[in-house]
Amino acid sequence: MSSTYPKFAVVGHPNKGKSSIVASLALDASIQVGNTPGTTQVKRGFPLKVDGEIVYELFDTPGFQRARRVFAWLEQHGDVPADKRSDVVREFVFEHKESNQFRDEVELLEPILAGAGIIYVVDASKPYGAEYEVEMEILRWCGQPSMAILNLIGDEDYREDWTRALGQYFRLVRTYNPITAGHEEHLALLESMAQLKEGWTKPIKKAITVLDELYDQKINNSITTIVDYMTEVLSFVHKENIKGEVLSKEEEERAKIAYREKIVNYELQERKRIESIWNHVNVQKHEGELVLDEVGLFSEESASIFGLGQKELIITGASAGAITGAGFDLITAGHTLFLGSVIGGVVGGVGAMFGFDNLYEVKVLGQSIGKRELSIGPMQNLNFPYVLLGRSLYHASVIAKRSHAKRDDLDLENVSFTEKLMDASMRKGLEKVHAKFRKTKDIEADELNDYHNTIRNSFLNLLH
Ligand SMILES: Nc1nc2c(ncn2[C@@H]2O[C@H](COP(=O)(O)OP(=O)(O)O)[C@@H](O)[C@H]2O)c(=O)[nH]1
Numbered sequence: 252m253s254s255t256y257p258k259f260a261v262v263g264h265p266n267k268g269k270s271s272i273v274a275s276l277a278l279d280a281s282i283q284v285g286n287t288p289g290t291t292q293v294k295r296g297f298p299l300k301v302d303g304e305i306v307y308e309l310f311d312t313p314g315f316q317r318a319r320r321v322f323a324w325l326e327q328h329g330d331v332p333a334d335k336r337s338d339v340v341r342e343f344v345f346e347h348k349e350s351n352q353f354r355d356e357v358e359l360l361e362p363i364l365a366g367a368g369i370i371y372v373v374d375a376s377k378p379y380g381a382e383y384e385v386e387m388e389i390l391r392w393c394g395q396p397s398m399a400i401l402n403l404i405g406d407e408d409y410r411e412d413w414t415r416a417l418g419q420y421f422r423l424v425r426t427y428n429p430i431t432a433g434h435e436e437h438l439a440l441l442e443s444m445a446q447l448k449e450g451w452t453k454p455i456k457k458a459i460t461v462l463d464e465l466y467d468q469k470i471n472n473s474i475t476t477i478v479d480y481m482t483e484v485l486s487f488v489h490k491e492n493i494k495g496e497v498l499s500k501e502e503e504e505r506a507k508i509a510y511r512e513k514i515v516n517y518e519l520q521e522r523k524r525i526e527s528i529w530n531h532v533n534v535q536k537h538e539g540e541l542v543l544d545e546v547g548l549f550s551e552e553s554a555s556i557f558g559l560g561q562k563e564l565i566i567t568g569a570s571a572g573a574i575t576g577a578g579f580d581l582i583t584a585g586h587t588l589f590l591g592s593v594i595g596g597v598v599g600g601v602g603a604m605f606g607f608d609n610l611y612e613v614k615v616l617g618q619s620i621g622k623r624e625l626s627i628g629p630m631q632n633l634n635f636p637y638v639l640l641g642r643s644l645y646h647a648s649v650i651a652k653r654s655h656a657k658r659d660d661l662d663l664e665n666v667s668f669t670e671k672l673m674d675a676s677m678r679k680g681l682e683k684v685h686a687k688f689r690k691t692k693d694i695e696a697d698e699l700n701d702y703h704n705t706i707r708n709s710f711l712n713l714l715h
């Protein structure tokens with residue numbers, strides 16, 4: 252069994268964000284965090300693995316419960332020189348392992364005695380109090396490399412007082428908020444952890460490099476996922492055989508529904524792929540968001556999520572010189588410009604009024620009965636690609652930035668980010684490719700590469 256990688260035990264008072272810090276540093280959203288103390292009952296190791304290799308391991312532990320009594324025991328048994336104090340702690344753990352009396356302390360001390368570094372977590376939005384000193388004393392007796400993390404759970408800030416006190420017990424004191432921390436903050440904290448022990452500097456520096464590469468890889472995979480998705484949806488043509496001589500109304504309706512469902516499903520699949528790239532597979536979404544995922548793509552809200560006003564949508568098409576006959580109809584129709592209201596209208600049964608059929612061609616192919624085929628698509632609406640793109644870029648950036656300590660629902664509503672998303676010249680570049688999708692023409696490798704890069708730039712803007 253190899254155990255060369257650094258290990259850290261995250262310890263402290265109950266409810267100070269220990270589990271949240273472990274989740275954030277292990278990039279693991281499955282770790283239980285809780286409002287009620289006692290959510291974490293037993294210690295548990297969370298290794299951070301990259302390509303099957305462990306780069307470091309964090310131990311989530313229960314909070315101190317009876318620190319005063321533990322320290323009294325240590326003092327009673329610990330009339331020893333400083334270098335022997337960890338033996339006394341070991342004795343304490345050995346003696347109380349089987350009883351339940353100090354279960355939480357036994358759990359949290361074990362990984363430290365087995366060689367883990369100490370990360371002591373406090374909530375610096377609450378005033379400092381001397382009652383924490385026994386905890387810090389116990390940890391000092393363990394004689395392991397240690398640092399303290401100031402977490403600001405509430406709005407107030409007592410970091411100065413805390414820093415003065417913590418500085419007497421811990422080698423390093425750093426601020427880290429597990430809920431808001433992103434990639435940069437994660438790496439900055441690792442830089443500090445690398446200083447705790449000589450033997451850890453190299454492996455943690457290595458971890459930083461590996462995590463940085465992993466981050467770039469995740470960005471690339473996200474862009475590829477989005478580009479693949481755009482390609483699939485924008486060139487999608489639904490086909491089915493027709494039984495009779497003419498296309499029946501029912502057949503046509505059914506086919507249209509199948510076409511729309513397929514497109515909605517493409518989006519759902521894309522979201523799942525993005526969430527899995529960033530290890531956020533179980534992220535909960537608002538009800539409103541769920542609606543957006545399913546029918547919302549075709550609702551008026553999708554236009555505001557996308558952040559484009561009507562005028563800008565017109566400009567998008569016009570500046571790219573892509574107004575075809577059908578496109579112009581849609582644009583002059585005013586409110587039908589939003590794909591949302593158009594298809595939303597159909598769902599509500601008034602589609603014909605809005606010229607729903609202009610959005611994609613329904614063709615009947617083939618000559619003889621029994622060999623006729625119905626085909627729907629690709630989507631001709633000029634704005635459709637930007638609705639898709641805006642929604643997927645925004646979703647991907649929120650997922651990419653999301654700390655694994657966060658447990659709230661994903662909020663994808665009420666966002667407006669027009670120019671930040673993509674300026675006119677970027678949209679113009681994309682439009683060439685979208686036009687080809689609409690005509691089911693092949694896209695050249697160069698063009699697709701430019702397309703990829705534009706989307707990448709837009710995504711990076713959203714990340715920062
Ligand atoms: N707003 C905010 N909440 C936090 C922060 N850190 C932890 N929490 C919340 O505080 C509660 C306790 O966190 P948890 O990590 O389970 O604490 P533990 O008992 O020390 O493991 C959870 O509801 C967390 O979501 C923070 O930095 N900001």
Ligand SMILES: [Mg+2]
Nearest residue numbers: 269270290291
């Ligand atoms: Mg916990």
